[in-house]
Amino acid sequence: MPHTARDLPFEIRHSPIQGFGGYATHAIAAGVRLIEYAGERLTPAQAEARYPDTDGERHHTYLFAIDDAIVVDAAVNGNEARFLNHSCAPNCDAVIDDDRIWIETLHDIEAGEELVYDYAYTLAERHTPAAKRRYPCSCGAITCRGTILAKKR
């Protein structure tokens, strides 16, 4: 069962988007750095070996690519950041700073709001309709693009 660490301005509980989500425990201003997206640092080859991308299968990992050389796997030594869901209409952003990933607020957040950011996954392959179906989005936003893959490469 996930828990919420002291000091964090959000708590982890069930989300209608998927599984667990992070919810603001009080109002948070725009531009606040909330938490590092922590985890084991892998090369893309190590990440691929750990989580083979099987055709037609729904993708579900805690991988986050910093650049072409480093992938963070939050399933190993990760923290609460891994529970934050994707949304196509995000109120947070993942910011890469000095080879580390930070989740920051994009807008003012109200107490109780779910904290979400745009995963904007990029695949090595083209983002075909079939690829998008393997990375579906259920964020419910009016502007939902139906996939957590990035809009363009």
Ligand SMILES: [Zn+2]
């Ligand atoms: Zn969406």
